[in-house]
Amino acid sequence: MPTYQEISQGMVENFLPDSASGVNAIIQFDLTGETGGQFYLTLKDGTIEAQDGTSDEANMTLTSSVDDYYAVATGQMNP
Numbered sequence: 001m002p003t004y005q006e007i008s009q010g011m012v013e014n015f016l017p018d019s020a021s022g023v024n025a026i027i028q029f030d031l032t033g034e035t036g037g038q039f040y041l042t043l044k045d046g047t048i049e050a051q052d053g054t055s056d057e058a059n060m061t062l063t064s065s066v067d068d069y070y071a072v073a074t075g076q077m078n079p
Contacts, residue, residue: 007066017047023043026058028040028055038052
């Protein structure tokens with residue numbers, strides 16, 4: 001399974017700016033398990049930035065195991 005850093009990096013690399021035009025949000029990810037960790041994404045007018053750690057200003061927090069998140073994100077598991 002991937003690490004939380006690989007998941008974070010993949011989100012940034014596969015980001016579609018046109019899909020986030022006008023979006024301003026911070027999304028916190030708390031991924032548990034051996035390769036888990038915490039990171040957050042800052043979306044602002046078609047841009048994305050990933051940071052390790054936590055944000056006190058998150059608009060949403062997603063908590064999941066790394067394995068389950070990866071399985072859902074890759075279509076191997078129904079959300």
